[in-house]
Amino acid sequence: MTGATGAAGTAEIALECWGDFxxxxxxxxxxxxxxxxxPTPSAVRGIYAAIYNKxxxxxxxxxxxxxxxxxxxxxxxxxxxxxxxxxxxxxxxEERTQRQTVALRDVRYRFSAVxxxxxxxxxxxxxxxxxxxxxxxxxxxxxxxxxxxxxxVGYFEESNHERPxxxxxxxxxxxxxxxxxLHDFEVRKKARPQLSLYHAVMKQGVIEVPPYDSPEVLxxxxxx
Numbered sequence: 143m144t145g146a147t148g149a150a151g152t153a154e155i156a157l158e159c160w161g162d163f164x165x166x167x168x169x170x171x172x173x174x175x176x177x178x179x180x181p182t183p184s185a186v187r188g189i190y191a192a193i194y195n196k197x198x199x200x201x202x203x204x205x206x207x208x209x210x211x212x213x214x215x216x217x218x219x220x221x222x223x224x225x226x227x228x229x230x231x232x233x234x235x236e237e238r239t240q241r242q243t244v245a246l247r248d249v250r251y252r253f254s255a256v257x258x259x260x261x262x263x264x265x266x267x268x269x270x271x272x273x274x275x276x277x278x279x280x281x282x283x284x285x286x287x288x289x290x291x292x293x294x295v296g297y298f299e300e301s302n303h304e305r306p307x308x309x310x311x312x313x314x315x316x317x318x319x320x321x322x323x324l325h326d327f328e329v330r331k332k333a334r335p336q337l338s339l340y341h342a343v344m345k346q347g348v349i350e351v352p353p354y355d356s357p358e359v360l361x362x363x364x365x366x
Contacts (some may be wrong), residue, residue, distance in 0.1 A: 164289035307347025
């Protein structure tokens with residue numbers, strides 16, 4: 143739905159997303175995963191990018207996250223492999239380990255985001271919005287969106303704004319905003335992460351996300 147407008151004055155694209163499980167873990171929680179109570183803007187941007195993404199032409203700016211289902215946790219252990227496959231074969235039986243995951247169950251969200259064209263883009267914003275909506279309405283994606291972990295499949299559709307958010311307030315403190323510089327779209331062999339944080343507050347089930355260039359977003363230095 144494109145009735146609302148974002149901070150940049152452009153039309154918002156609202157997306158409803160749901161799944162059986164979700165785990166929005168912090169990047170430093172690699173061993174024992176503990177999910178945030180709601181998604182990070184970075185994770186939401188990844189869901190939009192899975193559906194429609196042209197990094198050389200635009201980036202997605204998340205404006206709002208709405209929690210539609212009650213926040214419920216579930217805990218379980220998974221058998222995982224400790225090493226990555228690189229140059230030589232690894233044997234799962236020798237490298238297997240059990241890791242604890244505290245995830246969310248039966249999740250449903252409504253996301254709102256706007257398309258922010260790059261300065262070098264020569265088309266129109268209307269073209270980008272229409273292409274994004276066609277893909278959302280047709281259920282198309284470059285790859286299946288996931289809810290934090292690849293095994294937690296996310297389903298999506300254009301939001302009709304019928305479902306109300308939950309009636310709950312929460313101060314989640316400093317939360318990861320993104321792990322990359324949204325203005326850096328250079329193609330490299332190795333990723334160049336740049337962590338940013340923001341103060342995440344949920345009011346009546348709604349989290350308002352400030353623009354990436356806002357002083358409310360705390361940015362660190364890029365890690366080469």
